[in-house]
Amino acid sequence: MTGPDWDGLVRHIRETADDELSCSECFDLLPQYVDLEVAGQPAETTLPRLRQHLDRCGVCREEYETVRELARLEAEDRPPSIDDLRNSL
Amino acid sequence: MKPRTNAEWLSALKATGAEQAAALEDLRVFVLRAALFALRRSRGNLGLMSPAEINQLAEDCAQESLLAIMQSLDGFRGESRFTTWVYSFAVNTALVAARRERWKRVPLDRLIEETHPGASAGWRAPALADPDRQTLQAETLAVIREVIDRDLSVRQRQALKAVVLEGVPLDELARHWGSNRNAIYKLLHDARRKLKACLAERGISVDDTLGLFGAER
Numbered sequence: 001m002t003g004p005d006w007d008g009l010v011r012h013i014r015e016t017a018d019d020e021l022s023c024s025e026c027f028d029l030l031p032q033y034v035d036l037e038v039a040g041q042p043a044e045t046t047l048p049r050l051r052q053h054l055d056r057c058g059v060c061r062e063e064y065e066t067v068r069e070l071a072r073l074e075a076e077d078r079p080p081s082i083d084d085l086r087n088s089l
Numbered sequence: 090m091k092p093r094t095n096a097e098w099l100s101a102l103k104a105t106g107a108e109q110a111a112a113l114e115d116l117r118v119f120v121l122r123a124a125l126f127a128l129r130r131s132r133g134n135l136g137l138m139s140p141a142e143i144n145q146l147a148e149d150c151a152q153e154s155l156l157a158i159m160q161s162l163d164g165f166r167g168e169s170r171f172t173t174w175v176y177s178f179a180v181n182t183a184l185v186a187a188r189r190e191r192w193k194r195v196p197l198d199r200l201i202e203e204t205h206p207g208a209s210a211g212w213r214a215p216a217l218a219d220p221d222r223q224t225l226q227a228e229t230l231a232v233i234r235e236v237i238d239r240d241l242s243v244r245q246r247q248a249l250k251a252v253v254l255e256g257v258p259l260d261e262l263a264r265h266w267g268s269n270r271n272a273i274y275k276l277l278h279d280a281r282r283k284l285k286a287c288l289a290e291r292g293i294s295v296d297d298t299l300g301l302f303g304a305e306r
Contacts, residue, residue, distance in 0.1 A: 005253065005254055005255075005256065005302075006230070006233075006254070006301075006302030007299070007300065008253060009233070009253045009254060009284075009302075010229070010295060010298050010299055010301070010302060011299065012253055012281055013284045013285045013288065013295055014285075014295040014296065016278070016281040016282055016284075016285045018282065020274075020278050022271040022274060022275070023259070023270040023271050023274050024270075024271055027177065027181065028164075030177050031168070031170070031173040031174040031176075031177050032168040032169045034169070034177075035169040035170055035173050057259065057274060058252075058256075058258065058259070059184070059188070059258050059259045059260055059270070062184055063180050063181050066123075066126065066127050066130055066180045067123075067173065067176050067177050069126070069130075070122075070123055070126055070176045070180070071170070071172075071173045074170075074172055074173070074176075079122060080122060080125075080126060081122075082121055082125065085122065085125035085126055086125065086140070089125070089129055089132070089143045089144060
């Protein structure tokens with residue numbers, strides 16, 4: 001950490017909405033959002049408040065990115081094998 | 090493993106005997122895969138943990154996720170693939186565990202520090218070469234600090250400093266305070282709304298201030 005992330009704070013302030021989803025609501029909607037994205041559907045316009053939450057919440061965003069990677073591999077019928085994952089730790 | 094539709098997953102997991110046992114065995118493959126995948130992706134948070142320890146952590150996360158999934162089956166609304174829904178449980182559990190591992194030795198009390206009015210004066214911003222930009226940065230920072238010190242509650246100040254300025258994960262701060270992620274997010278949301286309103290009242294355009302604090306770092 002090089003110092004306080006003031007630029008990040010200003011971005012957060014700019015993008016603040018009056019009504020934002022909670023992390024639990026994000027968790028509930030996340031699988032639908034990911035599947036829409038993986039299917040090439042307009043996830044951002046279908047679930048705009050979820051996108052807004054992901055842009056504000058680092059932990060939810062990290063989880064979203066990981067689920068999206070897994071769902072992509074699953075949809076392409078090449079999910080990583082348990083053995084390969086264990087061997088690459 | 091035989092591919093299943095959403096309905097087939099639900100039916101098999103809610104069945105009894107051999108049918109349910111087979112479905113649980115298959116489900117375990119999905120959650121363990123997701124836990125291992127998430128922990129490997131988050132390897133930087135796991136410090137000196139050996140591969141064997143990470144593997145054990147993944148097994149623990151998979152077990153915890155399996156229980157949570159079975160308890161939540163009636164909440165599956167069918168708006169996604171069942172496997173994507175399952176992945177979201179295991180990824181959440183694994184990444185929360187990885188963040189806990191990364192932050193467990195960090196003294197959050199000292200990092201958050203305090204919080205009395207005026208404390209934000211010690212939070213430094215980078216110097217800028219352009220005098221006009223430096224002036225705008227100073228004006229913006231003065232307003233932000235004033236609002237932080239005058240209008241935010243102690244908890245809001247602490248959460249803002251920890252999560253937004255210092256990068257402490259929301260769930261780690263929640264754990265530290267015996268709270269939950271939703272409550273911390275709400276605390277931060279209220280603080281951001283207050284800051285946004287006060288900057289607008291002072292006629293400061295947030296768009297104009299973007300880049301003033303990080304571009305030359």
